[in-house]
Amino acid sequence: GAGVSQSxxxxxxxxxxxxxxxxxxxxGHVSLxxxxxxxxxxxxxxxxxxxxxxxxxxxxxxxxxxxxxPEGSVSTLKIQRTQQEDSAVYLCASSFRRxxxxxxxxGPGTRLTVT
Amino acid sequence: GIQVEQSPxxxxxxxxxxxxxxxxxxxxxxxxxxFHQNPWGQLINLFYIPSGTKQNGRLSATTVATERYxxxxxxxSQTTDSGVYFCAVNETSxxxxxxxxxxxxxxxx
Numbered sequence: 001g002a003g004v005s006q007s008x009x010x011x012x013x014x015x016x017x018x019x020x021x022x023x024x025x026x027x028g029h030v031s032l033x034x035x036x037x038x039x040x041x042x043x044x045x046x047x048x049x050x051x052x053x054x055x056x057x058x059x060x061x062x063x064x065x066x067x068x069x070p071e072g073s074v075s076t077l078k079i080q081r082t083q084q085e086d087s088a089v090y091l092c093a094s095s096f097r098r099x100x101x102x103x104x105x106x107g108p109g110t111r112l113t114v115t
Numbered sequence: 116g117i118q119v120e121q122s123p124x125x126x127x128x129x130x131x132x133x134x135x136x137x138x139x140x141x142x143x144x145x146x147x148x149x150f151h152q153n154p155w156g157q158l159i160n161l162f163y164i165p166s167g168t169k170q171n172g173r174l175s176a177t178t179v180a181t182e183r184y185x186x187x188x189x190x191x192s193q194t195t196d197s198g199v200y201f202c203a204v205n206e207t208s209x210x211x212x213x214x215x216x217x218x219x220x221x222x223x224x
Contacts, residue, residue, distance in 0.1 A: 033211065042201055042214030043158075056210065089156055093212075103148060104212055106158040 002026070004107035006092050012113045013082045021077045021110045025094030032075050033104060034067055035091040043091050049075060082114045117142045117206040121215035128192050128222050136187040136218045138202030146205030147178050148212065149187050153198050161187070161200075192222045 005024040013019050025032050031050055035043035036059075045059040051072040060067070064083075069075040079086055089111050093104040118141040128134055138147075149161040162169050162176040164185065169176055173192075178185040189196055199219050203212040 031210065035212075042203075042216050043212075045211035045213070048210050059211070091158065102146065103160065103163040105160060106150075108155070108157050111156070 004092055004094050004105055006090075006107040006110050008110060009108060010111050010113075012115060015082060015084060015114055017082055018078065018080045019082055019112065021079075021090050021112070023075045023077070023092030023094075023107060025073065025075070025092070026096075026105060029094035029096050029105075030072075031095040031097065031102070031104075032069060033093040033095070034075070034077050035093065036061075037089040037091055037109070039088075046077070046090075079112075082112075084114050087112055087114045117144070117204060117213050119202060119204055119213055119215040121200075121202055121218050123218060124216065125219045126221070128220070130192060130194060130222055130224050132192050132222075133188070133190045134192060134220070136189070136200055136202075136220075138185040138187070138204075138215055140183050140185075140202075140204050142183070143207050144180065144204040145207045146212070147180075147185055148203050149176055149185070150201045150203065151196075151198050152201060152217070158201070189220075192220075194222050194224055196220060197222050 034046040037043040048056040049069040064080045066078045089109040091109045092107045095102045095104045120139045150158045164178045166180045173190045175188045199217040203214045
C-alpha cells in the first residue's frame with residue numbers, strides 16, 4: 001500500500017515568512033510523529049499525535065512551531081516567522097499501534113531552506 | 116533522556132566486503148529500529164528488532180537488550196548499500212524515537 005507522503009518536498013522561504021508542511025500518514029495508522037533533521041545529524045523528535053490528540057509537544061523548539069491533526073489523519077506542521085536556524089529536513093512518521101514501541105514508518109521529508 | 120551511540124561514524128569498504136555496525140543505548144527500550152537513509156534523504160526501514168536476531172537477505176541484525184546494544188551486519192556489500200545507517204530506540208517511558216548520529220557507509224566499486 002501507499003507509504004507516508006509529505007508535501008511540499010522542497011520549500012524555500014524568506015526569513016519572517018510563515019510556512020505549512022503537510023503529512024499524509026499510512027491509512028489506518030493511529031500514531032503520527034514529526035521529526036526535524038539538521039544537516040549531518042540524526043532526526044530529532046518534535047511532536048506526537050495519537051489520533052487527533054497531541055500527546056507530546058515537548059520537542060517543538062519554540063512557540064513559532066505549531067502542529068495539528070484535526071481529524072486524526074492528515075497533519076500540518078506550521079512554522080511562523082521563519083528564521084535561518086529553522087532550515088532543516090522535516091520528517092513525518094506514522095505507526096499503526098497506539099501503544100509505544102511499535103514500528104514507525106517515515107515519509108520522504110520536506111527540505112526547508114530559509115533565506 | 117536516553118543516549119544512543121553508533122560506531123563507527125564513518126566506514127569505507129570495497130565492494131564485496133563485510134561490515135558490522137554497532138549501536139549502544141543507555142536505558143531499557145521497547146523498540147529498536149535500524150534505518151538506511153538513501154542519498155535522497157528517505158529513511159528506509161531495515162529492521163524492527165527490540166530483541167533477538169533477524170535476517171533479511173545480505174543484512175542481519177542482533178539486539179541484546181539486557182546488555183543494551185544492537186549490531187547490524189552487512190555481508191557482500193554493494194555500492195547501493197552506501198548511505199547513512201541510523202539506529203533509533205524508543206525508551207519504555209515514551210513514544211518518540213531517539214536516533215543515534217549515524218554511520219556513513221561508502222562502498223567503492
